[in-house]
Structures are given as C-alpha cells and as structure tokens.
Amino acid sequence: MNVFRSRPALTALTALGATALLAASTAAPSEAATPTSAPRTSVALDWYDTTAQTITAAGATTQVTNSRAWAISWLAAARAAGSVPRGVDRGDYQDAALASAVHDALVALAPARTDQLDAALDRTLDSIPDGAAEDKGVAAGARQAALTLKSREGDGLDPASVNAPFTVPPAAPGVWQPTPPAQAPATQYGNRLAKPFALRGADQYRLPAPPALDSRQYEADLAEVRAYGVKEGSSRTARQTETANFWYGSSLTLYTEPLRVAVDRSPRSAADRARLVALFHVASVDTQIATSDSKYAHQRWRPVTAIRTGGIGQDPEWTPLHDTPAHPDYPSGHNTYSGAAEGVLEALAGPRTAPYDLTSPTAPGATRTYTDWHRLTAENVEARIYSGIHTRSADEAGVRLGEQVAGATLRNAEALLRPAR
Structure with missing residues (x-):
C-alpha cells in the first residue's frame, strides 16, 4: 500500500503562515x-x-x-x-x-x-x-x-441551503447515483453556492477531471478499493480496519483535539491563539465549499456503484466496510479537510510537536499517538480506501485541494484578521 506523502507546497505554506501571523501581530502600533x-x-x-x-x-x-x-x-x-x-x-x-x-x-x-x-x-x-x-x-x-x-x-451556510436539492443525472458509466443501503438523496450540493471567507469563489481551485474510466490509474484505483475496502473477506490487516474506523466520523470532531493541542502548546499571546483557531476554521469552511464545487462539477460515481454496475470485474454483491456518504466520490471531503488542516497547522504551529494522543468516537477503545500533523493526513488517505468509500485518486486530489485553500487563507490573513468597521 502507498503512504501519501506531503507535497513541497507545505514548506512554502509554513513560511507564508509564519509571515502572515507576524504581520497580523504587529499591524497595529498601539499593541506595543x-x-x-x-x-x-x-x-x-x-x-x-x-x-x-x-x-x-x-x-x-x-x-x-x-x-x-x-x-x-x-x-x-x-x-x-x-x-x-x-x-x-x-x-x-x-x-x-x-x-x-x-x-x-x-x-x-x-x-x-x-x-x-x-x-x-x-x-x-x-x-x-x-x-x-x-x-x-x-x-x-x-x-x-x-x-x-x-x-x-x-x-448560504445554513443547513437548508447546504443541502439544497440536487437532480440526479441519468445513470451512465462514471456518473454518481445514490448508493446503498439508504439510496439517500445527494447532500452538500448547496455548499458550492455559499459565500467563502477567503476564496474568490467556490471554483477558484476546481480540480481537473478524475482519471478516465479506461485509464490504468482508474483500473488500479478500483482494484485497490475492491481488495481493501470490501466488508467481508478483505485484504485489510486489523490495524488497517482500525484506521478505517478511527477516521470514519466527522472531520470537525476528529480535528478538534489536534487543534487544541496546537493552541495549548503555542507560546504566543491570546490574540495569536485566536488567530490560529480563526484561520484554521476559515480554511475548513472554504475547503468544504471548494470540495462540493469539484464534487458536483465532476459527479464521479462512488466505488460501490462502479464495482456493482461498471465494466471492470462487475460484482453486484460487493459491499464496502462502511456505508457510503450521499455525495460524489471526487474529491474526498475528509482529505480536503485534512489537507487544509495540515497546511494551517504546519504554517502556524510548526510541522512537529511533542507526542499527543487522540481517540475517536467511531473506534471505541483505540488510542493513537502522533508527533506531527502530516500523519493525520496520511491516515485519512488510507482510511477512506479501507472504508471502501473513496478511491486513492479522490483522496490525494482532496489533499491537494485542501492545501491550496490553506494557502489562500494564509495569503489573505491580514485582510481576514483586520478589525471590522
């Protein structure tokens, strides 16, 4: 199995973030x-x-x-x-x-x-x-x-607007359809119509199209999910199953403790801690807006639909480890969130820290120890494959999108943090 590696862009984000935070901290002479x-x-x-x-x-x-x-x-x-x-x-x-x-x-x-x-x-x-x-x-x-x-x-970020109705397109190879067992209507379609905090628009970083259905990449993606993401008889180890369970819940819930660790360990003032929390969540909102834009622009079907009805080793009985969320595959929302979170945390809190422990409401009894922010992203990439609900291409594209939104947030930090009048 591949292990996703952070891109060099994060190094630039770290320098950019430190500069942005310093600029915000010294913008007003009266503070001194x-x-x-x-x-x-x-x-x-x-x-x-x-x-x-x-x-x-x-x-x-x-x-x-x-x-x-x-x-x-x-x-x-x-x-x-x-x-x-x-x-x-x-x-x-x-x-x-x-x-x-x-x-x-x-x-x-x-x-x-x-x-x-x-x-x-x-x-x-x-x-x-x-x-x-x-x-x-x-x-x-x-x-x-x-x-x-x-x-x-x-x-446009109230629940009714977020879940604005989406008309499901006719079934066709590669096109998203409601997924079992619930066959629920699409969710989060309205995110792409919402007003961002830092982005110029939801489509500012719209991803290129996912791998073509007849490409080697797509064939490899599907084979990986088929083997590692199936509910029964998979190739997963016990640790990999735990990884899928650990990261299955809400990203907001799962990242609340890592961000708290960063805030707690920051040697800066209360104002600087507030900036860290604010920029983290600005990036997370804008990332979710950008994610829905790419998801519904490309409307790529989920692995369960591809494996049950597609043209590569069709298996009508294939069932993923976890139920598939009701929105398209590409990109993975968990991984856009992770990419944005890692970008902001590395920029404003540094890439590494003393060991900290995390638990998960979807993996009772499991405790994992980390010394950086990147490992959270790497595990999210793998987890969505082990869950059987995303392809690797959707996961890695999601991380890239999150990194781009983090960069935009940090570049706009001075304007975002300027007192409203």
Missing part, C-alpha cells in the same frame, strides 16, 4: 503600548473548550454550518484582541476581548446555550482585574462579534 506579561493560556483554552461544548450540545446538523460558527466566533475574537489601546494591560485586554467576542457570537449562533455561555463569561471576567483594560476589551469583543456576524448574514 504597554509591557507584555507572560502569556496566559487559560482564557484561550477555556473558550476553545466552551466553543467545542457549545457546538456539540447545540450545533447544526451540517458540519460546514458548525465550522462556520467556529470561524465567525474566533475571527471576531482575533479581530477584537489584535489591536490593544494605549495605556491598558495587554494581557487583560486581550483576554476580555477574546471572551467577549466568542461569547457574543456563540449566543447569537447557539441561543439555546445562552445560560452556559453567560456563566462562562462571568468566570472569565471574574479572573480579570476590574478596570479600563477589561471594559475596553469587552466592548471591542462585543463590537467585533456583531460586525462579523453581520458580514456573514445570508452566506
């Missing part, structure tokens, strides 16, 4: 007005955890809508905390601004959690000395939350 105390990690991490809890408890049914909630709330935080008024304590101001911005944005986006969010804000403000820094930080956070929310009104 007072001496800086040692960075305080607790407020950024507290609100990271509060955001995760809020989305878990009261989030939308569509992943991209929840990614949008993260992006809006933490963009507001980064914008509010990024420029400190003269004459106030920087740490106190940034902590108050971050907490106020995330609180107000999440109250608007998840009103069912208002009581919990109010209590969290009270705890944060109780830990900050009363005075001008706290008052101005709270006011800045409230203002940036309101303006950031307003700027995203009607952006």
